[in-house]
Amino acid sequence: MxxxxxxxxxxxxxxxxxxxxxxxxxxxxxxxxxxxxxxxxxxxxxxxxxxxxxxxxxxxxxxxxxxxxxxxxxxxVGFMFQRDTLLPWATVAQNIAVGLELGGIAQERHAERTAELIGFLGLGGFESNYPATLSGGMRQRVSLGRLLAYEPxxxxxxxxxxxxxxxxxxxxxxxxxxxxxxxxxxxxxxxxxxxxxxxxxxxxxxxxxxxxxxxxxxxxxxxxxxxxxxxxxxxxxxxxxxxxxxxxxxxxxxxxxxxxxxxxx
Ligand SMILES: Nc1ncnc2c1ncn2[C@@H]1O[C@H](COP(=O)(O)OP(=O)(O)OP(=O)(O)O)[C@@H](O)[C@H]1O
Ligand SMILES: [Mg+2]
The missing domain is CATH 3.40.50.300 (P-loop containing nucleotide triphosphate hydrolases)
Known part of the structure; x- marks a missing residue:
């Protein structure tokens, strides 16, 4: 390098x-x-x-x-902020997809990659939940998912x-x-x-x-x-x-x- x-x-x-x-x-x-x-x-x-x-x-x-x-x-460069910046009107899957979008990940890979990240972070079954219905730890997992989706x-x-x-x-x-x-x-x-x-x-x-x-x-x-x-x-x-x-x-x-x-x- x-x-x-x-x-x-x-x-x-x-x-x-x-x-x-x-x-x-x-x-x-x-x-x-x-x-x-x-x-x-x-x-x-x-x-x-x-x-x-x-x-x-x-x-x-x-x-x-x-x-x-x-x-x-x-x-x-991926940023995870001091306060929670999940979109309240978007589901877990949609919040993670924001990272894919921002990271310029090809649209046809989105569904597969979102599912992968949800599995990786132990969020299976909560794909359609909104942030308000998650625990603090789960919200942070979603934030991590969005960060990873971006592939910084x-x-x-x-x-x-x-x-x-x-x-x-x-x-x-x-x-x-x-x-x-x-x-x-x-x-x-x-x-x-x-x-x-x-x-x-x-x-x-x-x-x-x-x-x-x-x-x-x-x-x-x-x-x-x-x-x-x-x-x-x-x-x-x-x-x-x-x-x-x-x-x-x-x-x-x-x-x-x-x-x-x-x-x-
Ligand atoms: N946008 C801003 N405009 C004006 N002053 C600011 C701004 N952001 C931070 N400051 C000031 O700059 C200083 C450093 O702030 P900063 O947020 O970087 O501290 P920090 O070390 O992250 O603190 P904490 O541990 O409380 O999060 C503080 O005195 C704060 O008031
Ligand atoms: Mg600070």
Missing amino acids: SNPHKAQIERVDMDYGRLPVLRDVSLALGHGEFISIVGPSGCGKSTLLKLISGLERPAKGRIILDGEEVRGTPPK DLYLMDEPFGALDAQTKMSMGRELLRIWSTYRRSVVFVTHDIEEAVSLSDRVLVMSGRPGRIKAEYRVDLPRPRDFRKTRLLAEFRELCEAIWDDIMGAEADAPDNPHGHGSY
């Missing part, structure tokens, strides 16, 4: 009006690599994903995908399982790793949950309080495939989580908009 990186962020600054949001952020994402970003609320994590997807433009610095600077919205090369996932209970969150994480090991795409995953970040990722990046900078990076060398229940008992797992936790607490205390310093997270 000509470019060793799927994405590179080079010395990016970003402001919303006069509000400085990101400062001097650099990172390089390998092909097929899974990274997570953690950091205090408001430090610019969602903004960073929007920059990579071309939804926002940096004030300074460059975003490079497959060796080319991002100017418009690049094709084959790069997954940008903004706290996709943040609203789910611990058990469902873990099973969605397992699902995501199964997808990732099947398709081997690059993933940037934003979360507040340190254990989730360590369980899933090859690397975890910690951002400082706003204006966000990358203040630390942890490589996660835990063996794959990962059985979460076992992985979470390893001393190395616990140590990594604790170190990241300490870093984030430090970041929260640094944040100018946090009057409480070391608060609860």
Whole structure:
């Protein structure tokens, strides 16, 4: 492959009006690599994903995908947003078909591919249901289905399982790793949950309080495939989580908009 990186962020600054949001952020994402970003609320994590997807433009610095600077919205970048963006008036099958449509998948493959994804995500029997009649976990499965239908090369996932209970969150994480090991795409995953970040990722990046900078990076060398229940008992797992936790607490205390310093997270 000509470019060793799927994405590179080079010395990016970003402001919303006069509000400085990101400062001097650099990172390089390998092909097929899974990274997570953690950091205090408001430090610019969602903004960073929007920059990579071309939804926002940096004030300074460059975003490079497959060796080319991002100017418009690049094709084959899939976004799973912090809030649920399923179409309420469309069924499970139709919501997934939106991804096929956007991904430019040939019309004659739609029915087959939708059925495949529904089976893959354990949504069989719910094809004709509307989102309002699904559980939170099922809705997130449909969102994942739409993302997969689009066949992105790069997954940008903004706290996709943040609203789910611990058990469902873990099973969605397992699902995501199964997808990732099947398709081997690059993933940037934003979360507040340190254990989730360590369980899933090859690397975890910690951002400082706003204006966000990358203040630390942890490589996660835990063996794959990962059985979460076992992985979470390893001393190395616990140590990594604790170190990241300490870093984030430090970041929260640094944040100018946090009057409480070391608060609860
Ligand atoms: N469209 C916008 N216009 C103006 N300010 C914005 C906009 N989007 C975000 N901000 C501000 O930019 C800062 C970073 O926001 P962002 O959503 O990137 O944070 P975050 O790290 O994703 O936070 P959270 O963890 O709560 O999701 C915040 O102070 C927010 O108020
Ligand atoms: Mg956010």
